[in-house]
Amino acid sequence: MVRQQPLTLATPVIPSAYNNLDTVLKQIRSGLDNGVQQSFQNVDTIHYLRLVLLEAQPPDESGNSYPAKFVLGTDYDGDEDAQLTALATTCGDFIDKLYENCEGYPDAANRNPATRKAYLEKWRVKASAFFAGAPGRTLVQIRKENELREYILNLIRNGKWGSQSAKEIHAAIKTDVLSKTEFQWARESVKLPKENWLGMALLGLILLVLLPFIIIWILVIHFLYERKDKALGLTSSQIDGAHIRKLEEYEDFHNQNQFTQLLIMKPGQIRLITLMGLMLFAKSLVKNLFVKGKLMGIPTIHFARWLLMDDQKRMLFFSNFDGSWQQYLGDFIDKSGWGLTGIWSNTVNFPPTRFLFTGGAYDEEHFLAWSRYYQIPTAVWYCAYPNLSIKNVMNNTYIRNELMLNTTEAEAQRFLNRF
Amino acid sequence: MEKLEEADIQGYIVRGYKHMMYSRYVMLHVTDAAAAKTFLKDISGSITNVTHFPKSNCLNIAFTAQGLRALGMNEENLSNFRREFYEGMTTPHRQRILADYDSSAPEKWRWGGPNNEEAHILLMVFGADEATAINYYKQLEQQFLAAGLKNVFELDGQTLPFNKEHFGFRDGISQPLIKGSDRKGPEQDYVNAGEFIMGYKNEYNVFPDTPILTKDQGNMSDLPYDPMGTGKKDIGRNGSYMVMRQLQEDVDGYWTFMNEKTKNDDGSMNVQESVKLASKMMGRWPSGAPLSLYPDADPAGDNKEVDYYTAYFTYQDSDKEGLKCPFGSHIRRTNPRDAFEDNGVEKSFKLTRRHRIIRRARLYGQPFAGSPTNHKPETEVGLMFTCFNADIGRQFEFISYTWANYPKFLQLYNDPDPVSGIREVCPPGTEQTFTIPAKPVNKYITGMKSFVTVRGGAYFFFPSITTINYLTTI
Known part of the structure; x- marks a missing residue:
């Protein structure tokens, strides 16, 4: 893969x-x-x-x-x-x-592939x-699989299927596709990542062992840090409208959008270590659990990254997602408010939190305002497949794999309803 | 449960004025701020609040951001309103969100657009019948003309029997119910007051953003303090934001399309299939009966059982695969009930409640309910779509963009809302389809067409009685 x-x-x-x-x-x-x-x-x-x-x-x-x-x-x-x-x-x-x-x-005189790369x-x-969102799917694969899906959709739409069963229709489609030279690649199914429950069990075990330490850690954060934290305390209407308009200038042209946030870490090693710990935790969840198109239950994210820069004093967050900012941020609160709060509350001015994971993002009005406040304009954004949602990308791979199965009637039906 | 301060809330948020069969909406332009404020003072006692149950007339009032500015509101205070309201409905970004393109572009609007004279104050005049409404309007007209208020647009509205709109479908059913009000309905439809009325907690259990006065102005003594605790006076409490869009309905085009797509092999019309296709797109039959409970035919008529089930139904138990009510249908996407994406029932209801609006549509043009065999009204027809919400971005705009206009809704590829989300000119490189889940293969309606054109629109502030009185002092 x-x-x-x-x-x-x-x-x-x-x-x-x-x-x-x-x-x-x-x-x-x-x-x-x-x-x-x-x-x-x-x-x-x-x-x-x-x-x-x-x-x-x-x-x-x-x-x-x-x-x-x-x-x-x-x-x-x-x-x-x-x-x-x-x-x-x-x-x-x-x-x-x-x-x-x-x-x-x-x-100018010294520019060549080698010097550029070294730079x-x-x-x-x-x-x-x-x-x-769709681990293992290469760009070439995403494009090819979409061509395959469009080709089969046309077959289905234009076919005279009469009283044929799903299984018969599936077989007819398979024969047609495999007779085409341009779809020979589809003969080979791809292996898709699965949730690694063993890994999750191991993670659970590690967390269990660390639990007393984690509890003490959270108590320390709560009593020594959170209570002194300052929050932005603004609602959306109190944020500079020009800033938000500038961000919106580059939003909602396609069915996808981008989000860039530049955040300042709260001072002190304890916040940095907390973030690093949570990043490690997030990493293992991404690797073992979030392998089927959802990040903590959010079904619209193509790619996301967190990184620390400037001697770990600032954090940069990038994501590429389907739909609008409002939907995306709303999903964050609705589906993973605690995870979001745990990570982002280590940066300055986050809405007030209690015990690291509560409060924060759940204070909807202040959280959304904070989120826009720390968002910065993306100067240039490019997506190779603006017309595909992450669900489309996943579905196209399922189509490719299910095409090659010797299906039961039920499996053939599921395949056909993917179009 | 929070008790609503009913006497301070304008009635139209809580009540649909079902017995007010006729209405006239008039948009006024302020030419003399002092005189306009005197007019407001004169009528403020006549404004219908939630405790009133008038028999013959109702009166409600709303303001655009330009209107508040024209009355003299300090710009800093004005900018404390929600940005959607402050900037208005026609910014380039909002045009993308609402898909107001081509014939629906704000430049072509009859009111509310950049080429129209600014609408400042909206008077909503209701009467039990046409004569009562117009009589009342005439009295008010004398007053507002004398106060230098210019009528820049007016539209008369009606309610048809069984609340049908012009395409022939029952409208205005399955509304959210404000917790703390006396309205009755399904448990799942009770929504925290703060989703619609400022000053109360919303579905996130926080107070919605509210316009506060950061600059002292006018007589602020009767105004409450902001519940968020900023220590500032709050002019939002007991008020709401009201969205209004004039939507022209192309009834002829609509039924011609349905008839064409369902005609028999010999080219003759198939009335039953035509109605069925239109109903698949709506998610309800013309009677309002939901497809997920009545998949095969319209139970029709003034039937108590159907009436009950227009609101009391869900998807997960009866129609998980969308075989009865398509995933892409209008009502399934704009109110997902217990099937919000792939969440469980309770979580779905909870998330759905964060994206509800209270709708108050009134029809204009010839009273006409279309059908496959009767689809040529004599006048232009349409509806004045109106809705209330406390967060335009999370409610009305979210429903419009994320649920209605977005072709990638759920697992779909090219399916905008077949009723309200089709673009007149399809974006290059894409198509617009309607997918009807079926076995063994789905049915696809291709070459979808738009039958709704936006003719005007604006975001309004729908203030409390206290704030209306305050506005006369600024």
Whole structure:
């Protein structure tokens, strides 16, 4: 199974070139909006690409300041080295026009795939946790499986099925598809990840053993930290409307959307360790449990990542999801408010929490306002399959696999109702 | 349970004024703020609240953001309203959310759009019959004209027998019921007051965002304090946000489409199948009987049992696979009841309650209920869709975008709501279909067409009686 992975590069921007980079980003965005092919679209391993400009931040209350940074993120198939090579080779022009505005990029005379790659490698930031909605599905596979689904849908729609049973119809479709040279790949079924209950049991056991320690930890957080925490305390109407309008400018054009949040960690090692612990926990859940298109019950997320940067003082969160912001954030509260609260309450100004996992996101009005407050504009966003929801992606793979089965009547019926 | 402050709440949120068969909605433009406020003071005692049960007339009032500005509300205070209301229905982003494209584009609206004179104050005048309503309206008209208020748009509304709308389907059934009010209905439909009325807890058990006064203005002494504890005066309490959209219905196009898609092999009309297709799209038969309980034919008529089951039905026990009521049908997607995605029954009801609206549609144009054989009304017909909610983004806009307009709803690929979500011009590279789950193969209605055109719309603030009085002092 080919793995999907997150690539994140965070690069300091030359202060005097910030505006130029901003202009370049706007050009790329308008190019994409108007259907101008970009070189990275030729890389057939990139599911999503996003470019974000982080403004320079003057010193905050704790005296931390941050220079302007440029962040490139992709969700890709295969290994990181190949992804970097593809960016440095296939997308040389694209990389050059972006990174020539960043610190230390090779001079025009010294730009080649090798120097580009060496440069990009320097700025990698490792994700603390990563979620893929349809693990193992490569971009090429997603595209092929959708073609297969469309082909079969047409067969079903145009067929004269008379009184044939589901099993007979399934068999007829199978024969037709397998007679086509372009669908020979469908003969091979793909192995899909399953929940690993043994792994979950092990995780449960570990948590059980650690329980006394975890309880003490949460009590310490509650009595020594949470009670002193400050919250943003604003509702949506009290947030700068211009900020939200700017975010909305890039939302709801397609059936998918993106979410980029830049958060500041609460000071102190205990918060950092809490977050790291929760990231570890999230990672094992993603690996063992959330392998069928849902992240903590949320059925609309294609990819999501959390990462720490700037000496672990700031957290960046990216996600690509189906539907609107309102649905997405609402789902977070409705389905995984506790998990969300556990992770995000380690960042400043989160709505007041009690015992790490309660309060917080469940304070709907303040949570939604907080969420928009820390969301930042994504400068450029690209999705290789804007017309497929994560449920569509999953369903298409089931179709491919079920096509090859020697089905019972019930299985054939389930197959046919997938269209 | 919180007790509603009924005398302070305008009646139309809680009651549908079923016996007020005729209504006139008039949008007024303020030309003289002082005179307009005097007019408001004059009529404030006549506004119908929840404790009133008038026999002949009702009067309610609502304001757009421009209207509050025209009355002189301080801009900072105005910006404390929910952003959807403050920015209005026609921003580019909201146009995408509501899919107001092509003939429905705000530029082409008759009111509420960028090319229309601003609507400031909406008077909703109701009467037991046409003459009573118009008589009452004439009295008010003298007053508002004298106060420099200009009539920029008016629309008369009616209620048809059995509450039918023009396509021929019963409307306005299975409404959410406000906890703490005297309305009766299924347990699952009782929704915390804060989903509709500010100042009460919502379905997240928190107080909904409410407009507070951050700048002192007017006589604030009678205003309550914000329940969130900011220490500021609250003008939202006992008020609501009201969404209004004028929707023209193409009854002829609608039934011609249904007839065409279901005609017999010899080309003749199949009335029964035509009604069935339209009902599959609606999720109910013309009588209002839900398909998930009556899958084969309309039990029809003024039948007490059918009446009861228009609200009391669920999906998980009777129709899990959508074989009776398609997943993509209008009522199944806009009120998923006990089948919210793949959640269990209790969780589904709980989540569904976070996305409810109280609907109050009134018909305009010739009183006409269409059918396969009778679908050519003599005038333009449509309805004035009206709904109440405390969070426009999480309620009305969510239902519109995530449930109705979104073609990827549940496991679907290209199926927007067949009644209210079809785009006039299909987005490039896609198609618009309606999938009817069936065995052995689903049925697909392709080339779906839109039969509803938006002719106007706005978000209104529907204030409490206290706030109406306050507005006369700003």
